[in-house]
Amino acid sequence: MLRKIEIVLPVDETDKLNEILEDYKVLDRYKISLLEDQALYLITLNVENSGPLLDELEKKLAFAEGFRLNMLEVEATIPAVKMDEENDKNKEDKAITDEDSEDKQEEKNNTTKGLSRQELYADISDSINLNSNYILMCLLSAIVASSGVMLDNVAVIVGAMVIAPLLGPNVGMALASTLGDMELGKKAFKASLYGAGAALIVALIAGLILSPDSWPHEVLSRTSVGWGDITLALASGSAGTLAFTTGTSGAVIGVMIAVALMPPLVVVGILLGAGEFFMAGGALMLFISNIICINLAGVLTFIYQGIRPLNWWEEKKAETSRKYSLFLWIVLLTLLIIGIQFIQ
Incomplete structure (x- = not known):
């Protein structure tokens, strides 16, 4: 290139x-x-x-x-x-x-093995703009994903993933942790929070309206956390980060990120709306575990790619941020793994 x-x-x-x-x-x-x-x-x-x-x-x-x-x-x-x-x-x-x-x-x-830091920063900043189009895409994705899990239709779920704009905010949070950029981190977290909130509202409404006698497989399969789910989330986070740093198309990688986040999120909303609080808790645990894994993999991938600030005083702040964020994500992942072992 x-x-x-x-x-x-x-x-x-x-x-x-x-x-x-x-x-x-x-x-x-x-x-x-x-x-x-x-x-x-x-x-x-x-x-x-x-x-x-x-x-x-x-x-x-x-x-x-x-x-x-x-x-x-x-x-x-x-x-x-x-x-x-x-x-x-x-x-x-x-x-x-x-x-x-x-x-x-x-x-x-020591610099990035792909795009320049400036180009990478601009690409991620553009992808986390919190505007009406972003919220609309989250709402539409949640509608399609809710329909897919209730219809037990994998093809419809994949279609929801294609339009879900969840790649940018999660990679943005990982980049903010790597660079120690609090402003970028706040912007990415806000975009992720609003997007997840919009999707959850749609799913809650769907759960209130729909009350099936038996839950479809696509719902039940997302009410617990397994090793396969952790592996998928780690791979998705790393692949999504590489898509940005190498300048390749993030469309397919974005689908991977969305698969790890949007279906569990809409399942949480649907089950809460239907009053199935215990199963909703399992789906929420899956969603949280995926957030942990995606961010941990993203930070590790950015470090491997050589992403770092320009000035030495910014590097000191970034080094502290990386240490704290890695410690946090690793501790949370360890607790999650212990919990999985205990449940099994």
Whole structure:
């Protein structure tokens, strides 16, 4: 994958930019004069190199007057880039010759293995906007999911998962824990809470209206927690996080996240509405366990991918946040596993 970076900066800062670019392999670089005191640079490079470059540009040029950087995804390019040859050139250009180069190389290796941190942050922020469309999608998904579990129809349940917008808020909470970003965490938690609340209201109404003599299998199968449920939630959380960090489509992964969350949630509402409080408690335990597993897997995956803040003082806060969040999720998961063993 390729990225196009557009940089507007003062002319007297162009030497500093050129010095920065010397340490990075770019496919092409063009300079366009705008005004007497401004210049526009157009740079194309591989997505793997975009993160380290953006970090260095932000550190050294972000406070320059008139500086502006935009990054765009390159859908196609002519002539085509020969990736094998490009990778060989990258390996040659990245040869370490002194201690300074070793430090820079180590810093690059510690950055994300996929999208840049800035691009990842923007994608997740866009996916957790709490607006009428988000709430409507949650309501529609809950309606379809409630129909699916009551009709005992797996195909209908999967259809509900396709439209459930639950991927962004859960990955957003994991990213907030990884970066120590309280503002992002509050925004993601609020979106998740409102979405779950909207779905629960729909399911409660369905439970009040529908009172079957016997509950369908799709309802009964979600009134307890098993090892398979924990495995599914852990895999879903990790896969959903990877979908964001690698820039791949999150549609299919979003279905996995929704499978782990929306059906148990609507089963909780339906059973509460029907007065089946004991079974509703089992479904609620399944929903909570899935939240725990998805967030734990998300934080671990972000750490593995090398997601971290830009500045050292932010890194200290993020390190504390990661430790506390991992401790919390691991303790809760351990208690859950002990509970499963005790029940069995």
